[in-house]
Amino acid sequence: MSEEREGREEDDLDRLSCYTYLTVELAHIYIPIMRIFTSTLLTDLSATEVHERLGGVGVDVDVDTVPELLKRLSTWGNLIPSNRVGTVVSIRDYERGRHRYQISQRGEMVQRQAEQVLTSSDAAREVSRELLSLISQGLLRLEDQLNQPGDIDLQLALECISTVFVQFTTFSESVRDFYAFLAQVLFRYDLDTAEYTGFKDLLLDYVEAVTDEIRQYSTPIAACLQWLFDKGRLTELLAAIDHRYEGLQRLSEHNPELQVQRSRGRDLADWHALRAWFSDNASEVDHLRDTTLHALHALLANAKRLIRSASGELSRRTGLLRLAKQFDHADQDLADALFVAAFGLYAPVHLGIEASADQLATAATSWWHAPAVAVPVSLRERGSRAPRGRIGLVEDHSKQQEALRLRAAQLVERRRVAAIELRQCGADFVTRPLSAEAAQLLRELLARALTAATPEPTTLTATDGDLDLRIWLRPAADASTRVCGADGVFEIYGHELFIGRMSCTFPDDQEGEESDGIRS
The missing domain is CATH 1.10.10.10 (Winged helix-like DNA-binding domain superfamily/Winged helix DNA-binding domain)
Known part of the structure; x- marks a missing residue:
């Protein structure tokens, strides 16, 4: 697709x-x-x-x-x-x-x-509003022909359809041309008093007459079109006309790629477009009403500008026109001087704001390509560095700090109790399982000891001076240490585990002398 x-x-x-x-x-x-x-x-x-x-x-x-x-x-x-x-x-x-x-x-x-x-010129084109009455009359004549008993005069019906659509095309084009001209002149900012008066009369008189007449005839035209569409009356009429007056339709039968453009009104789509212009929810009649309101707003805006200009308040139209004329007759140097004098674009003023180290620019760098410097809001909007308003109070974090200290103390106490449990549990890790804190502390010390492992088998050790705790791991081919804890069981293969205080020495180094350590 x-x-x-x-x-x-x-x-x-x-x-x-x-x-x-x-x-x-x-x-x-x-x-x-x-x-x-x-x-x-x-x-x-x-x-x-x-x-x-x-x-x-x-x-x-x-x-x-x-x-x-x-x-x-x-x-x-x-x-x-x-x-x-x-x-x-x-x-x-x-x-x-x-x-x-x-x-x-x-x-x-x-x-x-x-x-x-x-x-074409930029002249205002009058709206052919007299065609609205003719369109309404043509649709009524077509409705009368369909209501009459007997066969329909297809030639007369075709003439009526063609006339209605020619009139509608001329009318719709004149409406669009007129409102395009109206938008072109009403939104001009340079309207003087005489032009404003003329356009005011045009809008208040002519536009009002046009919209009133369109609103008057749109209702009967929409009702007549609705009657033609009901019960397939219009579809049957167009089919009968096509059967009688084929025109160039046979060309498309012999050559399917050839498209034949029918005259306006011979296709059902033309009638749908006609009904949409007058009777749909978003019809052109509604658009014309909205466009007229926009034109009235533009007229009021110009009226306010002319009032301010007469009272000498805000309008600078005359001065701007005189300045534009001076620019038009000035050479390059004089135009630069006029621009500086009129709009105040003098040399840049140093504000004393220090840029960051990565934004420093040399004197040869153009201000257009140099990085921008962040200007404080007070200096940018008020031209002052002095802070305004009341200084905010420092937030009190004492409760959060006390909670953190309490949490840290509880953690230290749990680790101290876990160290005592490790020293007192003896070698019986199976019948006397470790608590979760003690097992976690033991795993931390084992991890420290294993980080110092070498390819050669040797005794590994790890200590915690704050807890007065030391462990030894001695290689032994047939040894195995099984530790049961509250969160599971883990087993150390090929090593013997010793736990003691910091002051204890390795058991094999003090034979015959009792140590404050526990061998597993």
Whole structure:
């Protein structure tokens, strides 16, 4: 699905290439060429004929350049090559005239739109509000025809449908053009008193009349459209008209890739769009009402500005216009001086804020590229380093500190009791299991002793001076020490375990002398 969507987007961009000739460097030549092709219907022209007609309208271009220009227009999709060679009297004429072109459908449409933009002015277009009454009458006549007994006059119904949609298209375009002009002028900031008065009368009188008339006719038009859609009346009518007047529909039957654009009103989608304009929850009537409110707000904003300008309070319009005029007539040096004088952008002032060591910049570093220095809020907003407000009180952490001291004392006491238990348990670790604290202390001492192990078998030792505790691990091939604790049983293979005070010596070093140690 994503590949298909990307393919459609690429096709749409290719179709937009027809607008290229309007913005390129040689647009002043491409536009007269397109005018020549759109001046007649079903006419193909050669490069020589195009060059002759360009000379007739005062466009000076070399005859050898015209074929390349026509080829580019064909590449962009504005022209299509023609197979007709035409009448020639020499080989040179044949070489120049063998490539003939005619305008494409998209090229005709783009050139017509370009001519509309070039010939249109910024004048205010009146809303064709009289068409609303004609649209309402046309829909009522169509409703009357469907209510009459007997067969429907399909020709008369088709004429009524075409008339309604032509009138609706003209009306909707005039509404959009008028409100686009209104938005263009009302939101200007440079309206003087005379212009404001004129636009005020325009908005309060003309816009109000337009919105009132649209609101008046939107209700009967919406009711009539709802009746046409009910019970499939409109669908049956359009099907009957299509059956009687097929038009170009047969072309799509023989060539499925060919799309036929029906006249307005022949498709059900056109009627849905018409009903949405008048009767949906987010209809154009509601949009017009909202747009009018926005225009009123803009009018009030300009009124406030003019009042301030008359009283000399805040408006600087005259001074800014005079400054802009001075900038327009000034050279570079004078413009720089005016800018400094008008906006106060003098040399930077040293604030005495020390930057961090990693943000130091040399004197040759531009302020634009130098790292920013954090400025305190009081200095940035008030220009003062003095702190404001009451100094906050230091939070009292005595309770937390007492709780930590109590917890540390309890931990020391538990470890002292565990050390006494290790010294007094004797060699009977099986029938007299160790508590969890004693077993944990023993594992800590064993871990310290094992960290000093070497490849050669030797006696390992570990001490804890605060607890007056020492252990020895002596290698023994057939020995095994089994320790039972509250949290489990662990066994030491190939070593003998000795536990005693710090003052005790290894049992084998003091034979015959009783020691305060316990052998396991």
